[in-house]
Amino acid sequence: MITGAVDLPLDLADLSFTASDGAVVRRSVLPSGVRVLSEQVPAARSATLGFWVAVGSRDEVAPAFGSTHFLEHLLFKGTTTRSALDIAVAFDEVGGEHNAMTAKEYTCYYAKVRDRDVPMAIDVLADMFTSSTIDADAFETERGVILEELAMADDDPADVAGEKFFQAVFGDHPLGRPIGGDAAAIRAATRDAVWGHYRANYRPQDLVVTVAGAVDHDLLVAAVSRALERAGWDLGVAAPPVPRRAPGRVSFGAPTGVELIERPLEQTNLLIGVPGLAAADPRRSALTVLNAVLGGGMSSRLFQEVRERHGLAYSVYSFAPSYSDAGVLGLYAGCSPANAPRVASLLLQEFDRLADSGITADELRRVRGQLAGASALALEDSDTRMSRLGRSELTLGEYTDLDEGLRRLDAVTRDDVRELARELRARPLSATAVGAVDDSVFAALDDARPAA
Structure with missing residues (x-):
């Protein structure tokens, strides 16, 4: 084993x-x-x-x-x-x-x-x-x-x-x-x-x-x-598998900053985020914890602050996809156009609070249990296992089973999460809004956006 x-x-x-x-x-x-x-x-x-x-x-x-x-x-x-x-x-x-x-x-x-x-x-x-x-x-x-x-x-x-x-x-x-x-x-x-x-x-x-x-x-x-x-393939012709993509951090084009798409809708869809981590970055486990605390469930900070305390959105969460040489950390909420500036401000405030103060010991304990349970339940499905094999072979170049994944999560400390949050928060902010919007929707970003 x-x-x-x-x-x-x-x-x-x-x-x-x-x-x-x-x-x-x-x-x-x-x-x-x-x-x-x-x-x-x-x-x-x-x-x-x-x-x-x-x-x-x-x-x-x-x-x-x-x-x-x-x-x-x-x-x-x-x-x-x-x-x-x-x-x-x-x-x-x-x-x-x-x-x-x-x-x-x-x-x-x-x-x-x-x-x-x-x-x-x-x-x-x-x-x-x-x-x-x-x-x-x-x-x-x-x-x-x-x-x-x-x-x-x-x-x-x-x-x-x-x-x-x-x-x-x-x-x-x-x-x-x-x-x-x-x-x-x-x-x-x-x-x-x-x-x-x-x-x-x-x-x-x-x-x-x-x-x-x-x-x-x-x-x-x-x-x-x-x-x-x-089907006609000649498998007798020797050839090495195509090389995997080179790991590392990609050099992005210049971020466009804020993009507003005006539409006559009942809700405004807001997204705020920064460049994240590549798939093989050793801090991916720390990012997984960070994302779960920030917006990964009903006990997350975004859900509790935006939906439970203020009642300003039905759907609110964060996400952190990764690629061979790049990634994204994004914050999403859907809300009424009148509340969009306030919701955007709250999303950014929670990101700032995470970068400034990190996470609590209770949050780390709770998220470890949340991620362990979700990982185990996902593996009850052969679809998840098949996809894990594919991503392991194509992108990561390594296979990790459930125990190894949980070991890496258990090794994440509060300092790891705070340090990563500070680094991500210092990266260029980008934002989009779709709905009945104007320039005021992201007013909170004007004084909070780091230099690109």
């Missing part, structure tokens, strides 16, 4: 260990560069599978902005041997689930099925991944679907505020671009550009397969190999 994090070097062909909860984790790097990871969970009767590439919206170049999201849609539209209906029926007739997700640094095609249907899921996902035809007619049809998806998101003020917030924090850096592209990019996209994106990034050395639940690793590797070869 492991007693700490397990490194995942790209030049190690085989790796096997038992995690703290008895799950057996195995990893094989095939000569072709394909990586296969499994987590066999005792007594599981289903499994979640993911086919990953470390290519996301940040990797796109003009004129192919939006290609990653476009391609995610198109891989469900038919292959050389299956129609779009065939793909849908394959999962529906066994009660399975299948979908995909595009992120800023990766794309994943996934399915969840009973143990007996894992071979079928492998066959279908492998076929989609390797042999999509990207038919011209389907391309045009899906262009319309994606434009409707973007229009739906544009009707959601929280989505709009979120996209504008990332643009405000990251400036003109690729991480600031919307994951799904925008309407102009989707209208301008060409089949040739998306096809080129597909052929350049969906190769054996790019593919990571992760499966969690009821899975036998040796059978999994054999099934993946057969499915890929049957």
